[in-house]
Amino acid sequence: MDKTTSTGPLAGIKVLELGTLIAGPFCARMLAEFGADVIKIESPDGGDPIRSWRVLKDGTSLWWSVQARNKKSLTLNLKAPEGRAIARQLALEADIIIENYRPGVLEKWELGYEQLKKDKPSLIMVRLSGFGQTGPMKDLPGFGAIGESMGGLRYVSGFADRPPVRVGVSIGDSVAALHGVIGAMMALRHRDVTGGRDAGEGQMVDVALYEAVFNMMESLVPEYDQAGVVRERTGGALPGIVPSNTYTTGDGENIVIAGNGDAIFKRLMLAMGRIDMAGDPQLARNDGRVARTQEIDEAIGAWCATHTIDSAMAVLQAADVPAGKIYSVRDMMSDPQFLARDMFEQHQFADGTPVKLPAITPKLSATPGKTQWLGPTLGQHNDEVLASLGFDAAAIARLKADGVV
Structure with missing residues (x-):
């Protein structure tokens, strides 16, 4: 050369x-x-x-x-x-x-x-x-x-x-x-x-x-030092930050939903039609939601099961809730965002x-x-x-x- x-x-x-x-x-x-x-x-x-x-x-x-x-x-x-x-x-x-x-x-x-x-x-x-x-x-x-x-x-x-x-x-x-x-x-x-x-x-x-x-291990050390907490494996969830997990839609696709901000959580629940959870004072803050992680995940999972991946994404994007499909390289190479960003x-x-x-x-x-x-x-x-x-x-x-x- x-x-x-x-x-x-x-x-x-x-x-x-x-x-x-x-x-x-x-x-x-x-x-x-x-x-x-x-x-x-x-x-x-x-x-x-x-x-x-x-x-x-x-x-x-x-x-x-x-x-x-x-x-x-x-x-x-x-x-x-x-x-x-x-x-x-x-x-x-x-x-x-x-x-x-x-x-x-x-x-x-x-x-x-x-x-x-x-x-x-x-x-x-x-x-x-x-x-x-x-x-x-x-x-x-x-x-x-x-x-x-x-x-x-x-x-x-x-x-x-x-x-x-x-x-x-x-x-x-x-x-x-x-x-x-x-x-x-x-x-x-x-x-x-x-x-x-x-x-x-x-x-x-x-x-x-x-x-x-x-x-890169975030709060691992002070949590153990001060509270004796050893972070364990939790699958697709992010422990202590609720809700942030992977859910399955009715057409068998996986969707990641990160509704863990207080205002975001309320928007998510309203978008799902769960006015009861949106207005529940115990769920207004992350520490209250952590205590009811399973209940929240089950509610989101049940809602996702009634939607296709595309319809779920449309609802969540309209509600300004962070959500995303899990991409393979095939998805990436035809995605408008990847293409727009060259x-x-x-x-x-x-x-x-x-x-x-x-x-x-x-x-x-x-x-x-x-x-x-x-x-x-x-x-x-x-x-x-x-x-x-x-x-x-x-x-x-x-x-x-x-x-x-």
């Missing part, structure tokens, strides 16, 4: 990605979507394993086209001294390094934060790992599923009479990645106000997957096959993100990146022959 000039709020920011699979690459992906120049180092022996995950097209994951969009792929054998030397050169040119190896791996390669910051104090390194860079568990393998379990999410997911369930995506990795992005932006701001790229103060952003999940992008694979990708979020009014190219082929940018480091064609050919790239 020809050299490209990035645009966006992060244009000019150089990012080196040393990671595989989900957490680190998703973090780097978001920076790339908003203009950062991201160089992704991959093993010459097959590259990032996500290239072969889930549904494939011509041997490459369709997920890859999204997870690696706007990134440059450089193959580099980090077990070879010359490969590590090239990685170090790139690291010292970068503003941000994103890595998700186990703690200690980069140090073994002399690419750790403390080792690099001696030569570049302004360097920012985002480190994503299962359990963080310290503590008795730091050296253990930790995937997103483990982070979800240890961080409390799995314990509260599912029905009380069944084992915990997982969310249908790798939410632990993705939540950790978003924490990494936030940390990188705060560290970048601090660097810029303390002297900028050359003289500013860099830092390490230490993101543990279980802690990122734990950070939530799908049309692109082409190298062979000309058209493909839709999810659009980039969040939406910035002045400097929106942009898909400049789909996930690259393995080593697609080797010549470009190596030439930028001063390697001529003969030197690049030698690196290839020696198995360094």
Whole structure:
């Protein structure tokens, strides 16, 4: 691919990605979507394993086209001294390094934060790992599923009479990645106000997957500390916030109704024709409704059973009650709201096959993100990146022959 000039709020920011699979690459992906120049180092022996995950097209994951969009792929054998030397050169040119190896791996390669910051104090390194860079568990393998379990999410997911369930995506990795992005932006701001790229103060952003999940667990800790309450699995309901549950309509569809605001609850009951419940003073506040959760859910469930999903939605929307269908991807791709917000992008694979990708979020009014190219082929940018480091064609050919790239 020809050299490209990035645009966006992060244009000019150089990012080196040393990671595989989900957490680190998703973090780097978001920076790339908003203009950062991201160089992704991959093993010459097959590259990032996500290239072969889930549904494939011509041997490459369709997920890859999204997870690696706007990134440059450089193959580099980090077990070879010359490969590590090239990685170090790139690291010292970068503003941000994103890595998700186990703690200690980069140090073994002399690419750790403390080792690099001696030569570049302004360097920012985002480190994503299962359990963080310290503590008795730091050296253990930790995937997103483990982070979800240890961080409390799995314990509260599912029905009380069944084992915990997982969310249908790798939410632990993705939540950790978003924490990494936030940390990188705060560290970048601090660097810029303390002297900028050359003289500013860099830092390490230490993101543990279980802690990122734990950070999303709302009132879990003070409820246990002060009241001894252990939040349990409650299926589709939101415990202590009533009504907020999933109900089944007469045509067998599922609808989520969140009527938990005091004024919203009254509107919901009036829309259902339950004037008695709308005027019941005990139900006027959430704490009173919590004591009668089952009664309220049964009333809403009985009303939903007399409506189709579309008629129920029409009544609830007219009453200004938050409600929603549960969408599959098929529903999303034909939904007027998704389409009005341009939530799908049309692109082409190298062979000309058209493909839709999810659009980039969040939406910035002045400097929106942009898909400049789909996930690259393995080593697609080797010549470009190596030439930028001063390697001529003969030197690049030698690196290839020696198995360094």
